[in-house]
Amino acid sequence: MxxxxxxxxxxxxxxxxxxxxxxxxxxxxxxxxxxxxxxxxxxxxxxxxxxxxxxxxxxxxxxxxxxxxxxxxxxxxxxxxxxxxxxxxxxxxxxxxxxxxxxxxxxxxxxxxxxxxxxxxxxxxxxxxxxxxxxxxxxxxxxxxxxxPEESKFEAISKIGFATAYNEEDKTALRKLIPLADAFDAVIECLHVQTSSEEVTGHSEWKQAFANNNINFHTIESNTIEESIIDFTEVHRIQLFALLNHKHGFWESLFHTSLTKKLAFHLKVPLLALHEK
Incomplete structure (x- = not known):
């Protein structure tokens, strides 16, 4: 159990x-x-x-x-x-x-x-x-x-957001997230925020790898990761948002002051931190 x-x-x-x-x-x-x-x-x-x-x-x-x-x-x-x-x-x-x-x-x-x-x-x-x-x-x-968050009141979880950079660590984390989504019969809305200096790779390979799972893939072109996450969560009515707890890289860069202030006052859904191992 x-x-x-x-x-x-x-x-x-x-x-x-x-x-x-x-x-x-x-x-x-x-x-x-x-x-x-x-x-x-x-x-x-x-x-x-x-x-x-x-x-x-x-x-x-x-x-x-x-x-x-x-x-x-x-x-x-x-x-x-x-x-x-x-x-x-x-x-x-x-x-x-x-x-x-x-x-x-x-x-x-x-x-x-x-x-x-x-x-x-x-x-x-x-x-x-x-x-x-x-x-x-x-x-x-x-x-x-x-x-x-204090403001968040439970409602049936039908959509789980997941932020990814399309790397192998994120792929492993997504596989760990799938059983939770299946337990709630929820769809995973996979989000990649593409900055102007980035070339996206892995999108097609991921879609093929997870073709048998209830996962949708989204790419948003933006240089403001925090605002994109907030908007995506609201537009897609996400009930739970998941991030891989990277020791370096995406997770670390996410926790800078401007993002903190924005999420503190605007992101109203629970946040799930997945671990790497």
Whole structure:
């Protein structure tokens, strides 16, 4: 059975993303592991000099976090019930420490297939693209990571966008994306943004290689990749947009400031980061 890790801070944004996690689990016949991570504050040594008192403070904070965690679990169960997903197996984990490190370790220990998590508004989405929290998880784990914008409300996934430079790494990533599309009975809308200095190669070969799959291929001539992605997503009514998490090249060039600002305020669909291996 596939496994979906769902990190949550129990906010409205996280609860919104949980609906996506539930529907993904239903489509893939997967289980969900919810994760809540808390950190102890750094206590000022000028005020706390007695180790015993410091231990009591930490113990009190740990108990408070546990009680909050315990009270929020039924809320997730209620969300599952309200969406007809009571049958989805759900287990829950509470950990202390850094969120990114804990997610990376759980992905490794539990053989997690997908990580689904929400982002908070414009500032959260900026952080998402600048390389903190969600983006750090995207680049730091071997799982597929889906970031859900706060404004995005789940609707049946019938179209998945995929950006490509028509290279071998992208071809491998597309093959990994196909089972997800098939699970939702969705078509993949494959997009290549051709800049004025680029000569497109591989288009015909790709069409032939994926002739038996439900994939459409599109090429847009433009020097503004970010605007082309945004326009393409809106025009084709894409419900999920996927990118290969290149360590270098296309993905890296994508995360410059101008693109970040545009996507932060205009791209309203979930973003799926695929890994290379």
């Amino acid at each position: 596939k496994k979906i890790l769902f990190p949550t801070d129990f906010s409205e944004s996280a609860n919104n993303a949980f609906v996506y996690a539930l529907n993904l689990a239903n489509a893939l016949k997967a289980e969900i592991i919810t994760l809540h991570v808390y950190e102890f504050p750094i206590l000022d040594s000028n005020y706390i000099e007695v180790p015993l008192y410091q231990a009591e403070v930490y113990e009190s904070l740990e108990l408070s976090n546990f009680e909050n965690y315990k009270s929020q679990i039924p809320v997730l169960r209620q969300i599952a019930g309200a969406n007809g997903m009571e049958h989805i197996p759900i287990s829950n984990v509470l950990l202390e420490g850094d969120l990114v490190n804990n997610v990376a370790q759980l992905v490794k220990d539990e053989n997690i297939d997908y990580v689904v998590m929400g982002t908070h508004g414009a500032s959260g989405f900026n952080a998402f693209f600048f390389g903190t929290v969600t983006a750090d998880i995207m680049t730091g784990t071997s799982a597929f990571v889906i970031g859900i």
